[in-house]
Amino acid sequence: MSALEAERRHYRPCVPAVLRVRVRAEPAQERTTCVSHEDLIASAFPTLYGSPVVSLVPAETDTSVAPRPLRVGCVLSGGTPAAGGHNCICGLFDHLEAFHPGSTLLGFRGGLRGVLRNSFTKLEAATVERHRNSGGFFMIGSGGDLIETEEELALAHYELAEATCRRCGLSGLVLVGGPVSNSDTALLAEHFKQRGVPTRVIGVPATIDGDLYCNSIEASIGFDTATRVYASLVGNLATDAASARKHWYFIRMMGRTPSHLTLGCANLTQPNIALVGEELEARRMTLCDIVGELADAVEARASEGKHFGVVLIPEGLIEYVPQVNALLSEISAALKYRQRMGDTSTDRYKVYTAILPLLTPPSAALLASLPPYIRRQLMLERQASDDKAQLSQIETERLLAELVRVELRKRRAAATATAEWAAPDARFAPVCFYLGYQARSSMPSTFDANLGYALGHAAGALVGAGATAYMASAHCLTSPPSEWRLCGVPLFSLMSADRRAGVAVAVIRPAQVSLASPTFRRWSAVRERLVMADLYCNPGPMQLSGPLAAGPSPGRVQAEHAERGRDVAEAQAICREVSAACWPGCSGDVLRTALASLRALREHLDVLEERDQAAMTNPVGSSHRRITQVTHEQMLRRDN
Incomplete structure (x- = not known):
């Protein structure tokens, strides 16, 4: 253990005031709805749909009565x-130690697999102490x-999880993960509710991608730690680019x-160019x-004379x-078709030659025009979590750098041939x-530790209050x-429909960058200037x-939520004042004015x-995808 790790272990996170006393879950009066596709979500959660948001507030109970001990399981879900x-x-x-003395905390090994296989370890105080403020899982x-x-496989998984929770006598199960993991958390909670399983299921948002995000979360x-660490690395590379003045850094x-x-990271470091996928889609850029x-x-x-720069991708x-x-959609359909036909070959060239005839002519031409390494990466097996390509394995930065090099050569050749204008000597030397x-797995920032x-x-x-199917927020x-302020957000309220293996299912979709958000507006206000100026941070x-x-x-939290706490407090204070003014003995003018307003x-x-509902409602499928995935049979009917 390093000196810093040893020192960091002694840091004690600041606890919100409401959590320093015994609390209860106070439900809101309003019924909660989902993001979109209400019919499908309501049918997927017949016993839970409509549950209100609950706020954690100080309890007004007799503190002389000790609460019963709990048995709680925890899962670090997701692969990241x-x-x-x-x-x-x-x-x-x-x-649990402070408010439910004598409780037991079980840690399930290896994520959800540990729950399905009943593989766990009892977490003792010494084990917990060794991992305070440490990175990784x-x-x-x-x-x-x-x-x-x-359906049949899902039911088998539900039953395995149910058996584990019953066998362990769990009062609660806490799953820590991102959108996909918490989608499973919601469905598991619904199954437990229908089957009368006494285990309360709670989700916790944890993802470096920052895509589990909305007004409720x-x-x-x-996300804060990842942004800080990546920004530090980008800042170092930008400083190096400005020092050597001979390389273009393409950073994915x-x-x-x-x-x-x-x-x-773009807002923290101010590179010359930062590509934002959501904007490129809005502009329909090829x-x-x-x-x-x-x-x-x-x-x-x-x-x-500046032969250097920094590009974030x-x-x-x-x-x-x-x-x-x-x-990508057609490749996915073609790969599934091969599986149905019993073609299990893993030879990359054989896979390429087998799926090429299954693609539409434009897609086949595009695939054939790409460098071989990109072709191989596009044809890798799809992710089980969302049936998409393995984006981390696709070297987009290398592809863009090579295509820019080719484009610059074409422009210079055209300028030389026509002699109408002189192309600048770009001296393009990309490093990816x-x-x-x-x-x-970085050591967490102070914000993430808290x-x-x-x-x-x-x-x-939330487990102690008997709540289930909530996300702690x-x-x-x-x-x-x-x-x-702490609350529980119904998991179904974050959900909409998406397509998994050709079937519409209830999921929490990853949140996309809003082009109207203060975070994006801040970047768009300075980016044109940054293309030419070297204002690296x-x-x-x-x-x-x-x-x-x-x-x-x-970054995002400060830009988009800086005044939220103050505004919420002011709105609640005004509501209390109006309620106090409109008492049964108030004047008619006061009552009529208040009612009209x-x-x-x-x-x-x-x-x-x-x-807001209309803005968030998308067709069933990927939240940004406008291309409908088609089967090979559909392709043949369309082409003929």
């Missing part, structure tokens, strides 16, 4: 560690196992399909368009390019990087941690103490809610 996950378990352990391990979408564990950022990490704009930037900087960029997106695994610990406490409180995160190593360690990184307010709120 998120810094702060260990602190979530620590917070859960400390909550190595306390109990994690895994990418999921509940199958096929201000931040997920791990982890983050799956959404571009949250890329956008967050691969040629993207390459053309990159080549324009290289030539423009070369004209001023989101991991999921390739899915936002229309013709590549269509190609993939920032992926460097930040997943957030993970608070959400672990909140998950324990913290609000007012730009305030000091002692002022954070190097945030330096992540700080764990001192003034620079406090609070979230100066409140009725108008209610109408305005209804309009806003309908607008």
Whole structure:
């Protein structure tokens, strides 16, 4: 153990004031609905749909009566560690120790697989203490196992999980993970509710991708740390580029399909170019368009003697390019067709020659035109979690760098042939990087250490209050941690429909970057200037103490939620004042004025809610995908 690890173990996260006393779950009065596709979601959650949001508030019970001990299981779900996950378990352990003495905490090994196989370890105080404020998920391990979408297999998984929880006598089961893992958490909770299983199921948001995000979930564990670590690496590379002045750095950022990490790092480091997939889709940009704009930037900087630059590329960029997106869909359909036909060959060239005739002519031409290494990567086996291509294995940065090089050569050759204009000597020397695994298991930032610990406490409180099918959530995160507010958000309220293996299922879709958000507007306001100017910012190593360690990184949470806590408190105070003024003995004028104003307010709120629902409603399928996946048989009918 390093000196820093030993020192960091002694850090005690700040606990929100509400969690320092015994709490209860106070339900809101409003019925909760889902994001979209209400009929499908309501049918998937017949016993849970409509459950209200619950707030954790101080309990008004007789403290002389000791609460009964609990037996709680915890799971670090999903295949990607998120810094702060260990602190979530620590917070859960400390909550049980403080408010449910004599409780037992079981850690299921290897993610959901541990629940299905009844593989667990009892977490003792010494084990928990060794992992405080540490990175990774190595306390109990994690895994990418999921509940199958096929009905018979899903039922088998549910029954295995039910058997484990009954055998262990679990009062609660807490699953820590991202959108896919928490989708399984919701479905498992519904199964338990229908079967009368006494185990309460609670989810905790944890993903470095930042795609478990909405008004109900201000931040997920791990995103702040990942943004800080990646920004530090990008800042170093930008400083190096400005020093050597001879390389273009093409940096692909982890983050799956959404571009949250890329956008967050762009705002912290100010590279010359940062591609945001959601914007490219909105502009309907093709691969040629993207390459053309990159080549324009290289030539423009070369004209001023700047033969260097920094380009940030989101991991999921390739899915936002229309013709590549269509190609990926057709490859998926072709691979499934081969499986149905019993073709199990793994030889890369045989796979390529087998699926090429199954593609439409435009997609076949595009696949044939790509470099061999990209072809191989596009044809890799699809991810079990969302049936998509393995984005982390597709070297988009290398592809773009090579295409820009080819484009620059074409332009120079054309200029030489026509002699109508002089193309600048770009001297293009790209160097490619993939920032992926460097930040997943980093020591958590102070913000993530506090957030993970608070959400672990909140998950324990929800189990103790008898709540099930909720996600622990913290609000007012730009305030000091002692002022954070904790609540439980119904898991189904985060869900909509998506297509898995050709079947519409209820899932929590990964949140996309909003082009109307303050975070994106901040970047778009400066990016044109950054193409030519060298205004790189190097945030330096992540700080764990001192003034620079406090609070979230100066990114999404601060930009989009800075005033939220204050505004919520003011709105609640005004409501209390109106309620006090409208007592039975108040004057008629006061009552009529209040009613007229409140009725108008209610109408305005209804309009806003309908607008938000319409904005979030997408066709069943990928949240950004406009290309419908087709089977091989459908392709043949269409082509003929």
